[in-house]
Amino acid sequence: xxxxxxxxxxxxxxxxxxxxxxxxxxxxxxxxxxxxxxxxxxxxxxxxxxxxxxxxxxxxxxxxxxxxxxxxxxxxxxxxxxxxxxxxxxxxxxxxxxxxxxxxxxxxxxxxxxxxxxxxxxxxxxxxxxxxxxxxxxxxxxxxxxxxxxxxxxxxxxxxxxxxxxxxxxxxxxxxxxxxxxxxxxxxxxxxxxxxxxxxxxxxxxxxxxxxxxxxxxxxxxxxxxxxxxxxxxxxxxxxxxxxxxxxxxxxxxxxxxxxxxxxxxxxxxxxxxxxxxxxxxxxxxxxxxxxxxxxxxxxxxxxxxxxxxxxxxxxxxxxxxxxxxxxxxxxxxxxxxxxxxxxxxxxxxxxxxxxxxxxxxxxxxxxxxxxx
Amino acid sequence: xxxxxxxxxxxxxxxxxxxxxxxxxxxxxxxxxxxxxxxxxxxxxxxxxxxxxxxxxxxxxxxxxxxxxxxxxxxxxxxxxxxxxxxxxxxxxxxxxxxxxxxxxxxxxxxxxxxxxxxxxxxxxxxxxxxxxxxxxxxxxxxxxxxxxxxxxxxxxxxxxxxxxxxxxxxxxxxxxxxxxxxxxxxxxxxxxxxxxxxxxxxxxxxxxxxxxxxxxxxxxxxxxxxxxxxxxxxxxxxxxxxxxxxxxxxxxxxxxxxxxxxxxxxxxxxxxxxxxxxxxxxxxxxxxxxxxxxxxxxxxxxxxxxxxxxxxxxxxxxxxxxxxxxxxxxxxxxxxxxxxxxxxxxxxxxxxxxxxxxxxxxxxxxxxxxxxxxxxxxxxxxxxxxxxxxxxxxx
Numbered sequence: 001x002x003x004x005x006x007x008x009x010x011x012x013x014x015x016x017x018x019x020x021x022x023x024x025x026x027x028x029x030x031x032x033x034x035x036x037x038x039x040x041x042x043x044x045x046x047x048x049x050x051x052x053x054x055x056x057x058x059x060x061x062x063x064x065x066x067x068x069x070x071x072x073x074x075x076x077x078x079x080x081x082x083x084x085x086x087x088x089x090x091x092x093x094x095x096x097x098x099x100x101x102x103x104x105x106x107x108x109x110x111x112x113x114x115x116x117x118x119x120x121x122x123x124x125x126x127x128x129x130x131x132x133x134x135x136x137x138x139x140x141x142x143x144x145x146x147x148x149x150x151x152x153x154x155x156x157x158x159x160x161x162x163x164x165x166x167x168x169x170x171x172x173x174x175x176x177x178x179x180x181x182x183x184x185x186x187x188x189x190x191x192x193x194x195x196x197x198x199x200x201x202x203x204x205x206x207x208x209x210x211x212x213x214x215x216x217x218x219x220x221x222x223x224x225x226x227x228x229x230x231x232x233x234x235x236x237x238x239x240x241x242x243x244x245x246x247x248x249x250x251x252x253x254x255x256x257x258x259x260x261x262x263x264x265x266x267x268x269x270x271x272x273x274x275x276x277x278x279x280x281x282x283x284x285x286x287x288x289x290x291x292x293x294x295x296x297x298x299x300x301x302x303x304x305x306x307x308x309x310x311x312x313x314x315x316x317x318x319x320x321x322x323x324x325x326x327x328x329x330x331x332x333x334x335x336x337x338x339x340x341x342x343x344x345x346x347x348x349x350x351x352x353x354x355x356x357x358x359x360x361x362x363x364x365x366x367x368x369x370x371x372x373x
Numbered sequence: 374x375x376x377x378x379x380x381x382x383x384x385x386x387x388x389x390x391x392x393x394x395x396x397x398x399x400x401x402x403x404x405x406x407x408x409x410x411x412x413x414x415x416x417x418x419x420x421x422x423x424x425x426x427x428x429x430x431x432x433x434x435x436x437x438x439x440x441x442x443x444x445x446x447x448x449x450x451x452x453x454x455x456x457x458x459x460x461x462x463x464x465x466x467x468x469x470x471x472x473x474x475x476x477x478x479x480x481x482x483x484x485x486x487x488x489x490x491x492x493x494x495x496x497x498x499x500x501x502x503x504x505x506x507x508x509x510x511x512x513x514x515x516x517x518x519x520x521x522x523x524x525x526x527x528x529x530x531x532x533x534x535x536x537x538x539x540x541x542x543x544x545x546x547x548x549x550x551x552x553x554x555x556x557x558x559x560x561x562x563x564x565x566x567x568x569x570x571x572x573x574x575x576x577x578x579x580x581x582x583x584x585x586x587x588x589x590x591x592x593x594x595x596x597x598x599x600x601x602x603x604x605x606x607x608x609x610x611x612x613x614x615x616x617x618x619x620x621x622x623x624x625x626x627x628x629x630x631x632x633x634x635x636x637x638x639x640x641x642x643x644x645x646x647x648x649x650x651x652x653x654x655x656x657x658x659x660x661x662x663x664x665x666x667x668x669x670x671x672x673x674x675x676x677x678x679x680x681x682x683x684x685x686x687x688x689x690x691x692x693x694x695x696x697x698x699x700x701x702x703x704x705x706x707x708x709x710x711x712x713x714x715x716x717x718x719x720x721x722x723x724x725x726x727x728x729x730x731x732x733x734x735x736x737x738x739x740x741x742x743x744x745x746x747x748x749x750x751x752x753x754x755x756x757x758x759x760x761x762x763x764x765x766x767x768x769x
Contacts, residue, residue, distance in 0.1 A: 225634050229625050232618070236611040242570060243600070243608050244622045245591030 003356045022347030026340040051322035052315030060203045066314030070211035071266025072292020073306040079259040082235035088149030089263040090289025091156035092127035096264025099126030101271045101278040104192030112191040119268050127264015128257040135256030139249040160280040171278045185278035194272035207269030215303040391445045407438035426457045443469045461555040463492050463762040496758035516545025520717035521686040526576035528566045536562040538741045544717040551732035552721040559741035560721045564690040568600035569593035597685030601692050609675045610663045617645035617659035652677040669700030676707045690721045739763045
């Protein structure tokens, strides 16, 4: 008989060993898949690592992919810590991208640090305001936040499309030949371009550094403050929180807004760091919000691990773009990425639970009826 | 194929025969609780059950509905079916049963024909007589100034109906007042109302002469109410959090556990270690998650925390439920100690032994009201048992 039981303690080494073993397992399965589709496995894996981390400029590309995932991953982790399932990171990121881009356009001509700073504020506010909707519904009307936050993603996807494709909004480029053929967002002024620093050929965008700073801030907030203590208690048991005199509703709303603000900041970073205009197609195709949920889960909601996982997943995504081509179909790239994610997430179970194989031949025999003699 | 028409016809016929008025086509959510219960009984009758077990069937019914149920039960018996009717209300037993078996602590005590039994004799069987002997080692305590006063307090239950009706009570500093009663007669609502976890529908709660707004646990804590909830794991402690975190569950807002918005983790750990040592909590470290502790150790954590707040009143709801003998001893010692230190203790318990061993005054709750109050010195077990079973309603 196989039994799965909860571990009383989670040994520290398992936290490291299990993910490593999971990745090895993933690559073993991937080898079979690659052999079956007649691709040389070792060569493919080398290309994968090359494209993700080793090649010239690969790390820079990986950081570009990792930055939005770090934001959405942190946004998800902040809420999940309190058992609050904010699935709306996607929409909150769009909201932040809209308000961030609007602020950038509005402040054209102002000193760059002011523009950048206020774009961050606007992005965070946009995300927080959007997240406040499911937050209020959850806190005061016990509505399921998974559904409401998810639905708002679709609403925001329509809003962002509308602003560029179906209206003559402030954010849309209306002048020039190109813009009349294909609708696009207005170019942000140069002051609204977020700075980046290059170290040994690795370009670090401001957004990535902000994400790292945020990870530290979130860690400190949750591990070292009264607010974090309340979040932990309420996340574990709402009744215990109420019993202890905590304002559970306000806390739910606050955490939801914090989560939305982080996702919104990720949207503003998309404007300022990378796209330099409101780019609905690019944002809606990237699925940053949903991937952020996976990032948070893999990181076990630990903010520092979120940044690390975002970096790994960014590499994997980035490698995917490079790998796919005439001889290597995009579907196969997806299979490899899926295998790695699936194995690592599956391995999680082994950290929290252990599997016991019970063979009880002695008892089984004793329980069996005595043969009639 | 489901033959809806035939089924409806049979259901209608059964409901006529046994006086269970239900519209066969109604949806369950449209029905009142009483009607839903009729559906349950119909379900059993439809399957032609010969033996029917009804466990506290009147708990959700209005008196009128209960009377209708008794008619149905007797019709079923007349039809040749066996009905086992489980109840703690003596007048129901008298109204409906032919024979009655009294259970106490999982043992069958006696079986008697109802015709020969009186309310008093049944109550005596229910509570047992042996508890009378040597019930108090220490003398009665003298009550100090009133620390908790309830004035005609009413509150709603979880389903919305009044679960607490016009309860008036007074607990003095340094005395233990017990609330006796069968579970589900409003005791949980009473405890929650005092602790601020349930809003008042009417009346007033005063702690140290200060009136509480009610419905706000933080206000209750601040004014000196300590509360040991019935539900230890989940309300009394956050099960996934460490023992240390649970020790400061209520005091994390003030020094020494925090300074401004910042927690002082080392102080919290020291505090937890100190309390664990002082109250003999057996756990390998303060960082162990609370759910790993045994019931007794968990209750020690809760009590240690509640005492460290230096309260005026301690409300303890079934504090010994599910504990072993040693755990029960410890909790009793805690409560006595609390009274000695001048705290007013309100002990809610179903266990008359416990109540008689600890309490100075005893109030009995039945169907949301206090139906009687006695000094521990003059109370008799039969009398208490009778009140608990609703055999005797008296005017306050």
